[in-house]
Amino acid sequence: MQESWIEKFRGLNSLPEEIRSELVEGSDVVSVPAGTQIFAPGQTADNLLLLIDGTVRVQQRSDTGREIFLYRVHAGESCVLTTACMLAFEDYAAEGSAETDVTAVAIPRATFDGLIARSPVFREFVFAAYSRRITDLFTLIDDIVFQRMDVRLASRLLELAAGGQVVRATHAVLGTELGTAREVISRTLSEFQRRGWIEQSRGEVRLIDEEGLAYLVKSSGS
């Protein structure tokens, strides 16, 4: 029962029994409330986090004071950037915060180091997580540069709704989420509404015609 969380992480399933218990013994399951700062520049992180439940939002605070959303860590994923934090990197401005209440496995540096040294499976898990992050950033860059705003917004709405009909977010939040201005979101949403794809009320967007949104996304070669 205690070690059942391992099942949530594909890539850890095949850990040999001995390593598996070393991992469980040497780490803690922690819970943090929504809004908690997970890592930030200057703040030394001593744990690698594996998310069991909830999401962590990683964003960059720009020199100019503006913020840009980078990616979201979901349950079943690990928050590899904290390892960068462990190395106490000088010049980075990314920060991670709990977007919802979060339950996670915290692997302290010592345990992490030991597992990396001893288990090829664990190594592969960690490297895969890193690589995944990097390739995700590649597609993000590709999107930012080549994809139209309306397509990106439509796609993000579908993603945030997660199968449901409602997205609770202000225009300003959607703006930082896509790295654009609130006005652009307002105008694009008006257009979506005009086409009957969504309905709006203060702080929320209701998806009426997901087909329409999905068609927009699909039609533009993404």
Added chain:
Amino acid sequence: MQESWIEKFRGLNSLPEEIRSELVEGSDVVSVPAGTQIFAPGQTADNLLLLIDGTVRVQQRSDTGREIFLYRVHAGESCVLTTACMLAFEDYAAEGSAETDVTAVAIPRATFDGLIARSPVFREFVFAAYSRRITDLFTLIDDIVFQRMDVRLASRLLELAAGGQVVRATHAVLGTELGTAREVISRTLSEFQRRGWIEQSRGEVRLIDEEGLAYLVKSSGS
């Protein structure tokens, strides 16, 4: 003499003698001519490369057929994306190619694995390289979203000139380098020329007033 290349990599200097020779014994110094494909989707890479000399260009081939430059690996750095390649990641479209003639240390997977397992210093070297890549991508994204094109171009020209006065590149190349259209480069360069900062001829840009370019870059809060 044989192992002198290690000196080029800060972070490997402090390797204990035993590990050091294991690294030297278990790896090869290779040379490839400019233009060689270093890694690409579908092509399994079996070596981690540490660049001794030359540069490797990493770019993404977009779904839409367009290309965008991501980053450049310089001498003294390692090409960590090849490890992603080792893991045979399904859905990535990045490729690396030698931009100049390249000399590099090729560390085969077996050696790599052994060193990771046995040497904390080597581990830190690899993780630092990964983290550096990720944080570099963060700043790239920040630039793309918030920085003006003229500032980015000025900064890139200074970088490509590497202290000299001449940048040999067509407008189209500078375009993909910055993820923008050739026309935008043409117009911005005309403006720079009008201000007396550069002179142009077919396929090359000569920097006349680096101060001017540098001032533009500095003045915009980067």
Added chain:
DNA sequence: GGGTGTTGGTGATCAAGTCACCAAAGACCG
């Protein structure tokens, strides 16, 4: 009910990307 802060709407203006097309400079070839 009257502030007060938050959220959303709008027009004007500017930067940048896109499209269509042309002109000049080299490269190639008979």
Added chain:
DNA sequence: CGGTCTTTGGTGACTTGATCACCAACACCC
């Protein structure tokens, strides 16, 4: 050598997106 072809760069018109300035509607709190 002259003629054709390819590469490179220039330009105008138009669209999209970012930025600025402002205002209106709403929620919340006393």
